[in-house]
Amino acid sequence: MERFIQVIVDGVATGSIYAALAIALVLIFRSTGIVNFAQGEMAMFSTFIAWGLYAGGVPLGLAILTTLVLSFIAGMVIERGLIRHFEGGETLTLVIVTLGLFILLNSLAGWIWGFGNRSFPSLFGDSTFTLGGVRLTVESVGIVAVLLGVVGVLFLLFQRTKIGLAMRAAALNPESSGLVGVRVGRMLMLGWGLAAALGALAGVLVAPRLFLDVNLMGSVLIYAFAAAALGGFDSAIGAVVGGWVIGISENLAGTYVDFIGADLKILVPLAIIFVVLLVRPSGLFGTREVARV
Amino acid sequence: MTRLLEVEGLRAGYGQVEVLEGIDFAVDGGQKVVILGPNGAGKTTTLRALSGMVHTNGRIAFDGRSLAGMRTAEIARRGVAHVPEGRGTFPELTVQENLRLGAYVRRDGAAVKEDLRRCYGWFPRLEERQSQPAGSLSGGELQMLAMARALMLRPRLLMLDEPSLGLAPIVTRQLFRVLGEICDEQGMTVLLVEQNAGLALDFADRAYVLESGRIALSGEAQEIKDNDAVRRAYLGF
Amino acid sequence: MSERTLRVVGVWALVVLALLVPFLFGPYRVGEFTLVLAYAVAVLGLNLLVGYNGQISLGHGAFFALGAYTAALLIEKGGLPYLLTLPIAGVVAFAAGFLFGVPALRLRGLYLALVTLGLAIAFPQLIKRFDGLTEGTQGLTVEQPTAPSWLPLADDQFLYLLTLLIAAIMFVAAWSLMRSQVGRAVQAVRDGEIPASTLGIDLARTKTRVFALSAGYAGVAGALYVLAIGFVAPEAFTVTVSLAFLAAIVVGGLATIVGAVFGALFIEFVPDYASDVNDALTGVVYGGVLILFMYLLPDGAVGLLRRIGRLVARRPAAPAEAGRRPAVAPRGRGLPAGKA
Numbered sequence: 001m002e003r004f005i006q007v008i009v010d011g012v013a014t015g016s017i018y019a020a021l022a023i024a025l026v027l028i029f030r031s032t033g034i035v036n037f038a039q040g041e042m043a044m045f046s047t048f049i050a051w052g053l054y055a056g057g058v059p060l061g062l063a064i065l066t067t068l069v070l071s072f073i074a075g076m077v078i079e080r081g082l083i084r085h086f087e088g089g090e091t092l093t094l095v096i097v098t099l100g101l102f103i104l105l106n107s108l109a110g111w112i113w114g115f116g117n118r119s120f121p122s123l124f125g126d127s128t129f130t131l132g133g134v135r136l137t138v139e140s141v142g143i144v145a146v147l148l149g150v151v152g153v154l155f156l157l158f159q160r161t162k163i164g165l166a167m168r169a170a171a172l173n174p175e176s177s178g179l180v181g182v183r184v185g186r187m188l189m190l191g192w193g194l195a196a197a198l199g200a201l202a203g204v205l206v207a208p209r210l211f212l213d214v215n216l217m218g219s220v221l222i223y224a225f226a227a228a229a230l231g232g233f234d235s236a237i238g239a240v241v242g243g244w245v246i247g248i249s250e251n252l253a254g255t256y257v258d259f260i261g262a263d264l265k266i267l268v269p270l271a272i273i274f275v276v277l278l279v280r281p282s283g284l285f286g287t288r289e290v291a292r293v
Numbered sequence: 294m295t296r297l298l299e300v301e302g303l304r305a306g307y308g309q310v311e312v313l314e315g316i317d318f319a320v321d322g323g324q325k326v327v328i329l330g331p332n333g334a335g336k337t338t339t340l341r342a343l344s345g346m347v348h349t350n351g352r353i354a355f356d357g358r359s360l361a362g363m364r365t366a367e368i369a370r371r372g373v374a375h376v377p378e379g380r381g382t383f384p385e386l387t388v389q390e391n392l393r394l395g396a397y398v399r400r401d402g403a404a405v406k407e408d409l410r411r412c413y414g415w416f417p418r419l420e421e422r423q424s425q426p427a428g429s430l431s432g433g434e435l436q437m438l439a440m441a442r443a444l445m446l447r448p449r450l451l452m453l454d455e456p457s458l459g460l461a462p463i464v465t466r467q468l469f470r471v472l473g474e475i476c477d478e479q480g481m482t483v484l485l486v487e488q489n490a491g492l493a494l495d496f497a498d499r500a501y502v503l504e505s506g507r508i509a510l511s512g513e514a515q516e517i518k519d520n521d522a523v524r525r526a527y528l529g530f
Numbered sequence: 531m532s533e534r535t536l537r538v539v540g541v542w543a544l545v546v547l548a549l550l551v552p553f554l555f556g557p558y559r560v561g562e563f564t565l566v567l568a569y570a571v572a573v574l575g576l577n578l579l580v581g582y583n584g585q586i587s588l589g590h591g592a593f594f595a596l597g598a599y600t601a602a603l604l605i606e607k608g609g610l611p612y613l614l615t616l617p618i619a620g621v622v623a624f625a626a627g628f629l630f631g632v633p634a635l636r637l638r639g640l641y642l643a644l645v646t647l648g649l650a651i652a653f654p655q656l657i658k659r660f661d662g663l664t665e666g667t668q669g670l671t672v673e674q675p676t677a678p679s680w681l682p683l684a685d686d687q688f689l690y691l692l693t694l695l696i697a698a699i700m701f702v703a704a705w706s707l708m709r710s711q712v713g714r715a716v717q718a719v720r721d722g723e724i725p726a727s728t729l730g731i732d733l734a735r736t737k738t739r740v741f742a743l744s745a746g747y748a749g750v751a752g753a754l755y756v757l758a759i760g761f762v763a764p765e766a767f768t769v770t771v772s773l774a775f776l777a778a779i780v781v782g783g784l785a786t787i788v789g790a791v792f793g794a795l796f797i798e799f800v801p802d803y804a805s806d807v808n809d810a811l812t813g814v815v816y817g818g819v820l821i822l823f824m825y826l827l828p829d830g831a832v833g834l835l836r837r838i839g840r841l842v843a844r845r846p847a848a849p850a851e852a853g854r855r856p857a858v859a860p861r862g863r864g865l866p867a868g869k870a
Contacts, residue, residue, distance in 0.1 A: 035640065037773075085825065092580070093828050096780045099773055100820035107813020162397065169383055169394055176381040178365035179344065179374075180446065181398035222651065229644045264655055270648035274633075277645065281636040 005134045007251050013140035014209070015247020016147035020202035021217075021224035022231065022239035023154070024195035029233055031171040031191040032079075032087060034094050038101035040221030042078075043199030044214060045105050046071040047207050048113050050200070051120055060121055064204050068197045075196025076189040083192070084185065110214045120207035143205050150201065151236055154194075167191060219266055223250070226269045230276055232286025241284065246272065295322045295356075297482050298343075298450060303351035305335075305342040312338040314506040315351065320450070320484050320499075325476060327485040327493040327514065330503035336486040337378055339503070340452050343484075344368055344375045356449065370398050374448035378455065380439040384428030388419050391427050391438055395445030405445070412441040415471055433464035440472065450482050457489040465489065469496050494518040533843045540835065541788060548694055552687035560686045561758065566794045567690070567697045568754035573778040573797075574704055574790035575747025580776075581785035582708055583740040584720030586639060589646030591771035592653035593623045593745040595764075597752025599657065599664060602672045602762045612675050616696060616753045623749020624742045631741030635734055650772040654764040669763030672756050693754050700747060705787045716740055717785075748775075781823055783830030792831035796823075 021039060028036045046067050053063035082101070086094040124142035128135050158164035169177045170187035177184050199217075206220055227246050231238025246269040253268040276284065298320040305313040312335045320326045330336050342349045345365045353360040360368055374395075375381070382391050392412060396405045413420035416437045422430060427438060436456055443451055456472075457465040469492050476483060487493035494500060494514045502510040502517075510523065517523055552560050576590045597619035604610040604618060630649065634642055658666050677688030707713050718726040719736050727733050756762055778793030804815035827834050 029640070035643070082821070086828075089828060090784070092780055092784065093824050096777050097821050097824050099777055100817040100824070102817070103813045103820065104817025107811060107817065111810045111814065162393070165386075165390055165394060166397055169386065172383050172385055175346070175365075176377075176379075176383060177394075178346075179369055179377065179381050180394050180442070181366050181369035182394070183366045222647065225644055225647070229641055233640055264659065267648075267652050267655065270645075270652060274645055274648065277637055277641050278633055281638070281641060283641070 002134050003255075006136065007255050008248055009134075009136055009140050011248035011251035012244050013143040013247070014251065015227070015244035016144050016240070017202050017206045017243075018220065018223040018227045018246055019147055019240040019243025020150065020198050020205065021220060022227040022243050023151075023236045024198040024202070025224055025228045026231070026233055026236065026239050027191050027195045027198070029228070031167070031188050032083065032094075034091055034098065035225065036195070037095065037098040037221075038105060039195065039199050040217030040224070041102050041105035041109070042071070042075070042196055043203035043220075044217040045109050046074075046196070046200030047120065047203035047212060047216065048109055050204050051118065051207075051212055052113075054121065060123060064123065067200050067204065071200035072193040072197040075193040078196070079189045079192035080185075084188075087188070106214055113214075115214055117211035117213035120204070120212040122208035123204070139208070146201070146205065147240065150198070151240060154236055163190070222266065223247075223269055226273045229283055230273055232283030234283070234286045238283065238285035296320075297322045297324075297356060298484065299352070299354040300343075301352040301354075303339070303342060303349060303353065305338050305347050305349045305351075307347065312506055313342065316503070316506070316508050318501050318508065318511065320482060322482055323480045324499060325483045325485065325497045326499045326501070327487055327497035328501045328503055329487060329490050329493060330509075332488070333505075334503040335506045336488075336503055337454055340375060340377070340454050340484070340486055343452065344373065344377075369446065372446065372449035373452065374443035374446040374450070375452045376439045376443045376454060376456070378458070380435055382427045382435060382439050382442065385426060387424050388427055388430070388438060389423040391442050392419070392445050395442035396447075399447065404447075408445055408447065412444060415475060416441055432459050433461070433468070436460060436464075436468060437471075440468075444475065448481075450484060452484045452486075454486050455488060456485070457487060457492065465492060472496070490524075491518075533839050536839045536843055540839070544788065544791065545698075549691075552683075552690045557684065557686040560690050562798060564686070564690045564693045564758040565755065566791075566798045567693045568751050568758055569775075569778070569798060570751075570790045570794035571697050571700050571754060572748045572751035573775050573782065573793045574701060574787065575744040575751065576775050577779045577782070577784065577786070577790055578704060578708070578716075578747070579740055579744035580779055581783075581789075582713070582720060583716050583737065585634075585737060585741065586643045587646040587741075587744070588643050588769075588772050588776060589649035589653075590744070590748045590775050591767055591769065591773075592649045593627060593748035594752040594755070594771060594775075595653050595657065595767035596626055597623045597749030598756045598762050598767070599670075599752075600749070601753035601756045602670050603663070605672050605756075606670055612673075612757055616750055619753035620746045620750040623752070624746030626749075627745020628738060628742035630745070631738035634741060635737055647769070647772070650769045654767050657764040657767070664764075667764060669761055672760050672762065674760040675757055689758060693758065696750070696754060700750065701787060701790075704747075708787070777820060781820070781827075781830055783832030786830065786832040789830050789832040796831075 021043065024039050025035060028034065028039065049070060050063050050067040053066060054060055058066070078101075082097065083094065086097055122139050124137075124139040126137070126139065128137050130136070156164075158168055166177070166182045167187045167190060169180070170182055170184045171191070174184045177187075202220065202224075203217060207216060210216060223246055224243070227242035228239050230242030230245060231240070249272055250265060250268050254265050280286075296319055300319065301317050302315045303313055303317070304311060304315050316335075316339070318326070318328070328336050328339060338347060341347045343353060343360065345360065345363050345368050349361060351361070355371060355373065358371070360371070360373075369375070383394070386394070392409055393405075396408065399405055413423075418434050419438055419441060422434070427435065430438060440453070440456070443453075456468055460468065472483075473496055475481060483497075485493060485497060494517060497514040500512065500514045500517050501508050510517070551563050555563070572590060572594050576587060579585050579587055600619040600622045601612070601615035604615045605612055610618075634645065637645060657664050661667070664670065674685070675689055675692065676685050677683045681688060683691070708716070715726070715731045715736055718729065718731060719733060723733055774797045778797045779789065780793075781796045782789030782791065782793030800819055801812065801816050804819065805812040807815050829836075
């Protein structure tokens with residue numbers, strides 16, 4: 001039983017990491033209308049930057065904070081410098097651009113930092129504590145706390161601030177937004193910046209658990225995509241719930257079901273998605289589309 | 294009376310199709326001007342051209358500065374509030390959020406709150422539904438929301454695209470009455486585009502008649518209304 | 531010279547060039563071109579689904595792999611003559627595509643993309659799992675076709691020409707299908723499902739059949755791949771393959787038949803060229819070229835050729851083509867179907 005709770009808590013922690021990246025995907029999807037294939041690689045790149053700062057002597061917390069800021073800026077630059085050109089055109093073209101960016105970043109990171117792996121320190125250290133007879137790691141709890149904090153901040157941003165309202169408006173209806181003076185391009189830049197920072201956060205949270213190498217975010221991206229889809233690609237809350245469901249089920253399956261070894265672990269969330277989407281094609285929380293002819 | 298808006302030789306269209314073939318009109322500060330005309334004449338295109346939503350040629354001077362080539366958001370920031378054909382509201386956002394967006398470019402927080410109160414005064418139905426998503430409003434309420442949203446900008450020029458479209462006659466009359474009251478109270482400058490010539494001519498000071506992309510007729514609204522021959526020839530009633 | 535004539539001349543020129551390849555290049559290059567032909571068939575299949583029918587698949591690598599393994603196992607463990615394995619691989623992949631296509635009907639854009647991606651990821655894992663049958667990560671060596679003695683051709687030339695023949699058949703079939711009533715229905719579904727259904731088109735049937743057909747094409751391509759390479763292993767069929775096919779249809783030109791050839795050439799040769807430029811920066815060059823391509827040629831290679839053709843034919847662009855696009859283009863929310 002104790003083990004069970006540990007597995008659940010750990011699953012929620014891993015799920016929170018997927019959720020962070022999933023929120024980034026949802027942000028981009030709702031504002032720019034595409035799935036950014038390169039979101040994971042951008043996060044990986046950011047994580048390497050954090051590692052570089054840390055290895056250079058910067059204290060971990062400061063290194064991560066700096067990385068988040070740099071990632072935010074990078075996200076804005078990518079939107080303005082690359083993505084902007086393709087907005088309003090054929091969606092698939094833009095998807096392929098993000099694919100190209102994926103390939104590019106992966107290779108660039110390898111060129112700069114090599115293709116070997118290295119360890120990345122955890123923000124929370126590796127101590128454990130006991131709660132109600134169950135031993136939990138500070139790290140797991142810390143990750144969940146960070147995620148909840150992030151979601152809280154995003155909620156305040158989007159629901160209670162002027163600029164958050166403008167970002168929502170720009171994503172919902174760019175033309176009407178222009179009529180009230182909202183500069184849609186700038187809102188998109190902000191969205192990409194936020195998404196990049198969220199991705200970086202996901203990266204530095206997951207790196208201590210796996211090894212930091214150029215393929216760090218490969219499977220995390222897929223889990224994040226699945227989490228976002230499960231949540232309906234509509235909201236941060238959906239992404240969080242989706243992430244948790246996936247994190248928990250992945251962990252449960254990996255621990256308790258024998259024939260699922262490391263190889264097939266990734267199939268569990270995918271199978272769940274498939275089943276959920278069969279029943280609710282627009283995800284758990286997605287708004288049903290009303291077809292207008 | 295200052296000339297607020299001056300348009301000269303305006304051409305606009307979509308791709309290869311030219312809709313406006315060079316029109317001239319003007320709006321003075323505090324004036325209410327209506328552009329009438331049948332479907333397809335180019336009325337909506339005119340407002341869209343002024344809002345930078347279509348490619349234009351010609352001169353558009355707003356308060357002495359040229360608007361030609363400017364982007365929609367910048368034009369709005371100059372104080373031009375445009376209520377488009379589709380109302381320009383955000384169905385997924387609440388009524389309150391829609392109104393707040395209307396005041397997005399303003400920096401005077403206290404005055405914005407005051408204006409919000411005033412809007413609710415003019416349109417009590419909106420206050421009742423302030424926390425509801427705009428998509429749940431009826432046609433008439435939506436039109437009120439659209440107008441209130443535009444007013445929240447504290448615009449120098451209010452542009453309305455066929456406010457009567459899709460509304461029951463009684464709702465339309467009410468809308469124009471409220472609009473008239475607001476304009477008298479605020480000294481608002483209005484450029485209206487309408488198919489419902491009767492109500493519009495009662496409301497406006499000056500009228501232009503647009504036909505196939507050209508101005509066919511212009512003059513004082515009351516004169517046009519009183520002139521039977523003109524009315525029958527151009528406005529069909 | 532009219533545009534149409536130019537187009538016909540262009541296609542025939544391509545055919546002639548294709549026929550000359552085995553006699554102009556050495557065996558290694560010819561082998562690469564054989565692979566290009568195999569990929570082209572898969573890319574064409576995907577284009578039928580995505581370009582002509584408006585669905586999405588990030589998982590065609592799985593059907594490709596299915597066809598490859600079907601052919602490999604039939605040849606090595608079943609002793610079947612290799613020619614026979616081609617249609618069988620196609621049918622098996624077609625059936626798999628159909629089975630997949632039925633539940634996929636309910637999914638749009640994003641969700642379909644995810645589920646097909648899941649398929650692409652799952653398949654190589656499944657291959658590894660059932661290594662009793664598939665030889666798992668070790669891979670399976672497959673005997674390759676040799677030139678019959680009565681033909682004055684080297685093995686690589688024969689293999690190339692055989693692949694070319696099969697590919698040509700597949701291309702002509704797809705071309706004539708898309709020009710037929712069925713093809714028009716397929717495209718009508720892409721352009722608007724509700725209007726299409728009011729015209730009496732059975733949406734479910736059309737979409738599942740196109741899905742199955744495109745999977746079948748990928749299956750045949752997989753079999754051709756096996757014959758060309760002589761070896762299968764799960765590592766050859768990762769997600770990368772599916773994504774490469776997707777890139778190929780856009781690079782070649784969405785909703786074109788000939789585009790598949792250009793797309794296949796791109797995904798076969800550009801990574802090679804990229805690693806020649808700088809081995810460590812292969813991805814940077816490849817990714818960069820891909821982005822550049824999208825920048826310069828958003829309509830793909832075929833789009834460029836059509837534009838050139840228009841200029842050469844010196845016909846002014848017909849008003850129906852050039853007009854009717856508003857100066858303010860509505861923001862495209864094309865494939866991943868999000869908010870309208």
